[in-house]
Amino acid sequence: MSGEEFVPLSLTPLLIGTFAAIACALPGNFLVLRKQALIGDAISHVVLPGIVVAFLITGTISTWPMMLGAAGAAVVAVVLIEAIRRLGQIEPGAAMGVVFTTMFAVGVLLLEQTDTSTVHLDVEHALYGNLESLIWLDATGWSSLLDTEALSGLPPELPRIALTLVGVSLFTWLFWRPLKISTFDEGFARTVGIRTGVLGMALVITAAIAAVAAFDAVGSIIVIAMFICPPAAARMLTNRLEAQIAWSVVFAIASAVSGYVLAGYGPLWLGGADAVSAAGMIATMSGLILAAAAMFGPCRARIGVRTSG
Amino acid sequence: MLWDALTLQLGYNATLVAIGATLLGVSAGVTGTFLFLRKRALVSDAISHATLPGVCLAFMVLVALGGDGRNLLGLLAGSAISAWIGLLCMNWLTRHTRLAEDAAIGAVLSVFFGFGIVLLTVIQTMGVGRQAGLEGFLLGSTAGMLWADAMIIAVGGAATLLLVMIIRRPMILVAFDPEYAAARGLPVHRIDLAMMGLVMAVTVVGLKIVGLILIVALLIIPAVTARFWSERSDHVVLLAGLAGGLAGYIGAAISASAPNLPTGPIIVLVSFAFFVVSLFLAPIRGVLAAVLRHLRFQRRVHIRQGLLALAQGQKIYEPLTLRLLRRAGLVRADGVATDIGKARAAKALRDEKRWEIVRADQAHEATAALYDGLRDIETVLTRDQIAEIDRRIGGPMGVPG
Numbered sequence: 001m002s003g004e005e006f007v008p009l010s011l012t013p014l015l016i017g018t019f020a021a022i023a024c025a026l027p028g029n030f031l032v033l034r035k036q037a038l039i040g041d042a043i044s045h046v047v048l049p050g051i052v053v054a055f056l057i058t059g060t061i062s063t064w065p066m067m068l069g070a071a072g073a074a075v076v077a078v079v080l081i082e083a084i085r086r087l088g089q090i091e092p093g094a095a096m097g098v099v100f101t102t103m104f105a106v107g108v109l110l111l112e113q114t115d116t117s118t119v120h121l122d123v124e125h126a127l128y129g130n131l132e133s134l135i136w137l138d139a140t141g142w143s144s145l146l147d148t149e150a151l152s153g154l155p156p157e158l159p160r161i162a163l164t165l166v167g168v169s170l171f172t173w174l175f176w177r178p179l180k181i182s183t184f185d186e187g188f189a190r191t192v193g194i195r196t197g198v199l200g201m202a203l204v205i206t207a208a209i210a211a212v213a214a215f216d217a218v219g220s221i222i223v224i225a226m227f228i229c230p231p232a233a234a235r236m237l238t239n240r241l242e243a244q245i246a247w248s249v250v251f252a253i254a255s256a257v258s259g260y261v262l263a264g265y266g267p268l269w270l271g272g273a274d275a276v277s278a279a280g281m282i283a284t285m286s287g288l289i290l291a292a293a294a295m296f297g298p299c300r301a302r303i304g305v306r307t308s309g
Numbered sequence: 310m311l312w313d314a315l316t317l318q319l320g321y322n323a324t325l326v327a328i329g330a331t332l333l334g335v336s337a338g339v340t341g342t343f344l345f346l347r348k349r350a351l352v353s354d355a356i357s358h359a360t361l362p363g364v365c366l367a368f369m370v371l372v373a374l375g376g377d378g379r380n381l382l383g384l385l386a387g388s389a390i391s392a393w394i395g396l397l398c399m400n401w402l403t404r405h406t407r408l409a410e411d412a413a414i415g416a417v418l419s420v421f422f423g424f425g426i427v428l429l430t431v432i433q434t435m436g437v438g439r440q441a442g443l444e445g446f447l448l449g450s451t452a453g454m455l456w457a458d459a460m461i462i463a464v465g466g467a468a469t470l471l472l473v474m475i476i477r478r479p480m481i482l483v484a485f486d487p488e489y490a491a492a493r494g495l496p497v498h499r500i501d502l503a504m505m506g507l508v509m510a511v512t513v514v515g516l517k518i519v520g521l522i523l524i525v526a527l528l529i530i531p532a533v534t535a536r537f538w539s540e541r542s543d544h545v546v547l548l549a550g551l552a553g554g555l556a557g558y559i560g561a562a563i564s565a566s567a568p569n570l571p572t573g574p575i576i577v578l579v580s581f582a583f584f585v586v587s588l589f590l591a592p593i594r595g596v597l598a599a600v601l602r603h604l605r606f607q608r609r610v611h612i613r614q615g616l617l618a619l620a621q622g623q624k625i626y627e628p629l630t631l632r633l634l635r636r637a638g639l640v641r642a643d644g645v646a647t648d649i650g651k652a653r654a655a656k657a658l659r660d661e662k663r664w665e666i667v668r669a670d671q672a673h674e675a676t677a678a679l680y681d682g683l684r685d686i687e688t689v690l691t692r693d694q695i696a697e698i699d700r701r702i703g704g705p706m707g708v709p710g
Contacts, residue, residue, distance in 0.1 A: 032408075032409075032412045035409045035411050035412075036411070037409070037411045037412040037414075037415045038351055038354075038411050038414060038415050040415065041354065041415055041418060041419075045522065084588070087588060087596050088533070088537065088588050088594070088596075089594070090533055090536075091348050091350075093348065093349070093350045093351045093411070094345055094348075094350040094351075094529055094532075094533050095533075096351065097350045097351055097353075097354065097525060097526070097529035097530075098526075098529055098530050098533055098581070098584060101522070101523060101525050101526030101529065101530070101577060102526065102530070102577060102578065102581040104522055104523065105523055105526065105573070105574035105575075105577035105578055105581075106574070106578070108448055108523075108571060108573070108574045109570070109571060109574040109575065109578070112569050112570070112571045112574075113569050113570075221419060221422055221423045221426060222423075224415060224418065224419035224422075225416075225419035225420060225423055227415065228412055228415035228416050228419060229416055229419065229420065232408055232412050232416055235407065235408070236406060236407070263427070267431075267434075272431075272434070274430075274434035275430075276427045276430040276431055276434075277426045277427050277429070277430040279423065279426065280422075280423040280424060280425070280426030280427035280428075280429075280430065281423070281427050282423070283419050283420055283422070283423020283424070283426075284420060284423045284424045284427055286419075286420065286423075287416065287419070287420025287421075287423070287424070290416055290420070294402060294405075294406050294408075299407070300405075300406045300407065301405070301406065301407065302406070302407045
């Protein structure tokens with residue numbers, strides 16, 4: 001494939017997909033270990049009302065209001081879940097289920113009520129994302145990467161998700177020790193003076209930011225899959241957190257790249273004419289990787305948890 | 310308009326939807342309760358998402374066989390098969406790998422749903438018309454409900470309910486105490502799978518009305534709602550069925566009464582309204598009851614402390630204590646004890662002394678454990694015992710009043 005074709009059409013979606021995958025997989029490692037894996041699922045459902053409300057207030061499909069709306073909805077959901085859990089003394093899973101389904105219902109209702117189908121804002125878009133359409137039309141080939149004029153035509157999702165990835169990596173790097181200690185032994189973490197409550201909240205907020213940024217670019221399916229599948233697969237391969245995170249990044253990249261390529265070219269190889277959903281394919285690939293790790297990973301069994309590491 | 314809808318006067322189609330939604334609500338509420346009591350509420354999320362690839366594959370098979378692909382029974386069969394496969398994957402992941410249940414739920418949910426979306430895009434490019442009905446499975450669509458669809462939902466819902474009634478005893482036992490159930494020789498794993506099978510059946514039946522994401526709400530919210538009102542599991546099951554059925558009925562009626570009110574979300578919101586009411590107003594477990602309990606406790610503590618202070622001739626500075634004492638007629642506005650106040654204060658101090666004796670006495674160990682600074686001593690000791698203690702104190706001598 002030549003640069004003239006690859007750079008404008010495939011380079012940016014590939015990069016965006018990959019960055020989104022890594023940005024979700026990094027906090028996902030801690031969430032999976034802390035048994036909070038479904039936070040990603042909850043967040044990706046509740047951002048729908050946030051986006052719709054943001055649209056209703058501003059009346060435009062611009063990015064920043066929508067990101068703010070989505071982030072606001074995520075915060076509302078986290079607070080509501082916590083409030084319901086404490087006030088009603090309900091187990092966290094059920095509290096989460098009550099909140100995210102209700103907020104999703106509000107989102108769908110608002111969509112139907114306001115006839116937003118006239119604009120480009122619909123549930124399908126929110127679910128599958130529009131990774132394929134994030135093309136870089138100004139590019140003519142590899143040389144465009146050095147051309148400032150062409151670079152200004154980059155899809156804005158790319159710098160945004162890149163920035164998010166930097167932020168998430170920075171959070172992981174800066175709070176590495178406290179995160180690690182409090183994830184494995186919360187009691188010990190508290191005795192050495194780590195404020196585990198604040199740290200746990202910060203982790204959830206970081207995850208929410210990653211989810212919202214990725215959601216904007218690639219849809220909610222990738223978000224949920226990348227929060228869980230690469231870290232879960234990595235967990236089957238090693239008992240060391242450092243290695244687990246490294247593996248999860250590798251798996252995230254592998255899912256994003258292979259999923260995108262298969263979605264774009266797979267049908268052509270099979271004799272079909274049209275591409276299939278890239279977001280769905282990336283999620284599928286991450287599932288296949290997880291399945292392989294669950295069947296052959298050296299540390300897949302529960303027993304390994306106690307004997308080593 | 311709404312009244313017409315509630316009394317099923319809005320015509321044939323609206324009546325069908327209302328009946329279907331009510332039946333679905335009842336069976337989802339009842340089935341979801343077992344899931345909730347087993348602390349696995351979110352498993353329903355994985356099951357519902359896992360139906361998507363099955364729906365799509367069934368559609369493709371139906372088209373390949375020459376149909377128009379919209380045969381509801383065929384689509385439901387497909388969704389049931391893929392949901393079951395998803396369930397088995399989840400079960401396998403939690404049993405045979407180190408993954409926790411929530412990670413297994415999330416993995417199955419996202420991967421199956423992702424694959425389903427891949428298949429959806431394949432169908433969109435297949436060039437077969439009328440795949441529009443398929444999108445309804447995502448968010449639910451009842452506008453075009455036919456008599457046959459309603460029958461499938463009614464029969465499916467009734468069959469699920471019947472099965473629940475038959476195996477409810479072992480399911481409740483497993484939900485509350487799996488170890489005890491295993492010790493009694495119950496096949497816990499198989500009962501769990503049966504429970505999941507029922508949830509899957511409700512999910513599949515409900516797909517058409519509320520869609521695959523919102524069916525989770527109907528499985529979780531009525532159960533959580535019912536839990537506020539009773540401590541008995543069989544009552545919780547019945548109440549959840551009632552809450553679910555009412556939500557389905559009222560939701561369908563509201564949705565039929567005005568345009569642009571999609572049935573699924575409205576049912577979920579009605580259900581949530583029941584939940585909020587229960588959260589605040591339920592006796593014992595509700596927030597309001599808890600607040601009242603706390604206030605009553607606070608009042609007793611303040612009055613007790615105030616009385617002790619009065620008895621020992623100390624001045625009371627705490628404004629709440631003063632206010633409470635004044636309202637009870639125990640002190641005058643200037644903070645001086647009334648006659649009743651003096652008497653009560655003397656008794657409070659004497660009781661405190663009596664408690665001291667009781668707590669120092671080995672023979673009263675069990676009674677002493679009841680001491681919390683508030684309990685009246687008459688409620689735990691007999692008149693004779695109190696008289697015996699008073700003999701030891703030597704009567705209320707040094708106490709004023």
